[in-house]
Amino acid sequence: MGLTSLDKIIALQRNPANIRNLCILAHVDHGKTTLADCLVASNGIISSRLAGKLRYLDSREDEQIRGITMKSSAISLHYRHGDQEYLLNLIDSPGHVDFSSEVSTAVRLCDGAIVVVDAVEGVCPQTQAVLRQAWLENIRPVLVINKIDRLIVELKLTSQEAYTHLQKILEQVNAVTGTLFTSKVLEERAEKEKEEEEDSETSSGNQVYDWSAGLEEADDSHLYFSPDQGNVVFASAIDGWGFSIQQFAHIYSQRMGIKAEVLLKTLWGDFYLNAKAKKIMRGAQAKGKKQLFVQLVLDNIWSLYDAVVTRRDKEKVEKVVTSLGVKVMARDSRHSDPKVLLSAICSQWLPVSQAVLSMVCEKLPSPLDMTAERVEKLMSVGARRFDSLPEQTQELKRAFLQCSIGGIAPAIVFVSKMFAIDTKALPQNRQRPLTQEEIAQRRELARQRHADRMTADQTAAESCMSQEGQLTGHSTGKMESLTLKDSKPEEEEEQKETFIAFARVYSGVVKKGQRVFVLGPKYDPAQGLSMLPEGCSASDCVPEVPHLSCCSMESLYLLMGRELEELEEVPAGNVLGIGGLEECVLKSATLSTSPACSPFIPLNFEATPIVRVAVEPKHPSEMPKLVRGMRLLNQADPCAEVLIQETGEHVLVTAGEVHLQRCLDDLRDRFAKIEISASKPIIPFRETVVRPPKVDMVNEDLGKQQKVAIIHQVKEDASQGRLSDTLHVDPSGLVTLTTPNRLATVSVRAIPLPQEVTLLMESSMELIRTVEQLNMSLREGKSLDVSLRTLEAIAGFKAQLESLLQGRKWRNAVERIWSFGPRRYGPNILLNNVEGYQRPSVWQCLARGDKAGEARAQAAVIRDFDNSIVSGFQLATLSGPMCEEPLMGVCFSMERWDIQSSALPQHQGSLEGDSISHEALSDSTVERSTEPSQATHRPEAASADCYGPVSGQLIAAMKEACRHAFQAQPQRLMAAMYTCEIMATAEVLGRVYGVLGKREGRVLHEEMKEGTDMFIIKAVLPVAESFGFADEIRKRTSGLASPQLVFSHWEVISSDPYWVPTTEEEYLHFGEKADSANQALKYMNAVRRRKGLYVEEKIVEHAEKQRTLSKNK
């Protein structure tokens, strides 16, 4: 435990004002773990000599081998600042994009963050990402500019140049913060405007538009990083030094007799010292003078490095050592590596831990400073508004803000992730030295056991002799229990992983063994409160409340990096580990003793899991172990997904290659403990249609020919298919299909959506899902209290769609949207262009309040089997005809829909007429669930014929019609694309381009990083070509460039997989076979082959006899 005893930490835990929960965030390799080492060493947990080399918080073997952090881990530190003692719960997070979900889990539990930036590399993509994450979670950041030593040793900058360089880095970081701030202000401004507008509508319309964006008034000065604000530390974690301006202001105010406050304001900035006038003046740059910062701070450090590292000047070093008043041990000064001497001097002169920890204590908020805004955000899930929550729930806000630890305060805990540790590493099971008493006790026990065994043996022998065959239950039972006790638990424990919840207490005090409610993400406190008896607690037997369960916290732990310490209770404001929750918490959860508590909003993850592999055990008999192992892996990783595909494969979805590797290692060595084999990564594709091309493959203008060819193809397909007599395709691409019982006909046309619309729908996925949920509850007759913000967002989305869908073709299209798909929120649209068919639009949730009744009345005209059409559309968009991948950016326009009366339920069959159009059929339709599986329970069973229920036939018909309509258009594959930013020196630039080119990458832009000889290349790369990319780049550039891949978007592959030469020019150019490489076809066939679908390929491509190409013949 180092220098601080457990009792001390327990005492500190009770004083929230002096607790700081913070995490370290940065881009990969900017030195987070190294910095954490220095902080840990200050508590004596590791030796300060090893700080930076040990990387104590990287406790996994693969983390040490690869040199990158993969899991966030926490440690509690003690720090004395002034006359106060502080408890710092520090969380180190990974910087690699693949593990950004671990960052999200860390950020949620903290109130503040240390953002580390490499002084050479400056602001990198992940730096921006973590700043954004900190912003979104409302936690306050401080800045550490690390690796300053690289400016001296590697870049060989002068102190003056270094100053300019550091200034630039600060500007970059502040620019990111500035953008975040402006977007927020503008958003708020827009909201305010809207309200004003509503007000002014009633008053006079004679208003002058106020175009100030509100940015002028908004105070943002506290947000920015600036050394004079005290929220920036300059450091070199590896050499163990770091400082803030305060430290130097303090030193010089004593030495030069200038007031510390004056120095504080002038040490950073364009100020210089006028020695004659003994004044600090402004305008150093203009006068060509050295800035104060350069003169008083940087020059000292530069000369120290010069003396110790560059020139190794013994005398000078001694002089410096005496002038600084530090002590250097003889073995340090004699060491062959000058860095040892350097860190010995620096760590005494400017210890980095002191600089960073003082800044943390002063500048980061304590749990008591949590803002009301943050609490409201945490507690209002999804579309719900905080003030729409029940009163009791709203009262909990106070408990949050006060961090109450009084007896009556309800306990509220948030679990942000579950992590697995070896059961043997738990403090309960750890071996510790025995006391004398315990040894004596054990001896006594052993003796007794021995005696027992002896008597048992005797009685057993006796009874065997006396009553053969009859068991004397007593003694054998005892024996069994003895043997059981001896062997079994160990065996079990040996292979068991224990799950610990990584959590924080927000209110109340949690005690070991306490029972709490586990609130699922969909739990509704209003419902819970109404169903539970008043004053009900988690220890009572809980009646069935949806999304609510109970469990007990079997053990509480203090997280100390690689070790855990057991605790009896933990008060509010602390980060802790909880054991015994694995049965009821999957990845994250909200725990509370009060059923009035609402579940916290889900964590926001930056990375989308995209790399999937199928895994299987080497020996098929070990399947159950694999399944169990995958379940454990799923629980232990916040981002990995585990699923069983329709094809029956067990699939693991991860965020990237490195993450995949780690998951597979975990599965092999920890969770399943069997040999497994993983498939090649399964690459996702999307299918789409595009507008018919205007030119052919040789850039010749196309007339009608191409169209004719396509239709020809579809007709061919159709005539081969068994649906041939029920399917009709007209030349404009309209597909008409009749159900097998010939009672219903649907006509569908597929239209490509503009790219912007697809993008918009992709980015508004959550919103569409909310719309769908709202509609669902409206249909069920319930009303949901939605926040004004969500409604505005929906209205905004609708308006955007309207502005993007312009032109004759799309007239009124937005109003006519029937459904989105697949899964009801995907990027495809079903349009209702059926003449005369009125159905409630998907936007009905916008018509709220008094209009709600109207909407319901309108809903009554919904046609029967409406659901079947939607289900058919969902199925069609879920897997397309090209290679059964989901569709994207396709609009299906339903243009005709006829149902014969006999298809209708018997009791309605009396309605006259051949086809029923839009009259109200039955009010009960409205109440029906939208699930297709339930649709078969309808009273129509009677109308089912030999082809099955009508609804089922209609689903199938709709699906087929959509597929054929899709095929009637020019089809394309869409590939997932990564963006990557590669930093490389000029020498290896060419090779980087080479690798990118080989893998179909496209360079977006390239620029030179100022002040260095590095180039930054931004490129996009298809996911399909990305495997091994990072490795290849590293190899080809001898480790000088290492890219990070982040999923960015979907892109249409321009080549047509079905392309065959049709025009004369194309025949001329490509030949009859046209077997030049077709990228799209290659991808499509690979997917089809993987899925076991038919692949049209000739086994023998060139059937001609081999010829000898000699001239003589």
Ligand SMILES: Nc1nc2c(ncn2[C@@H]2O[C@H](COP(=O)(O)OP(=O)(O)OP(=O)(O)O)[C@@H](O)[C@H]2O)c(=O)[nH]1
């Ligand atoms: N020159 C120099 N190198 C440093 C400094 N701090 C860290 N490093 C080196 O930078 C590399 C990465 O350090 P880590 O602490 O593992 O970086 P990290 O931010 O934890 O990396 P991830 O956890 O993988 O994101 C190591 O090789 C360190 O030795 C520093 O102040 N100066």
Ligand SMILES: [Mg+2]
């Ligand atoms: Mg690290």
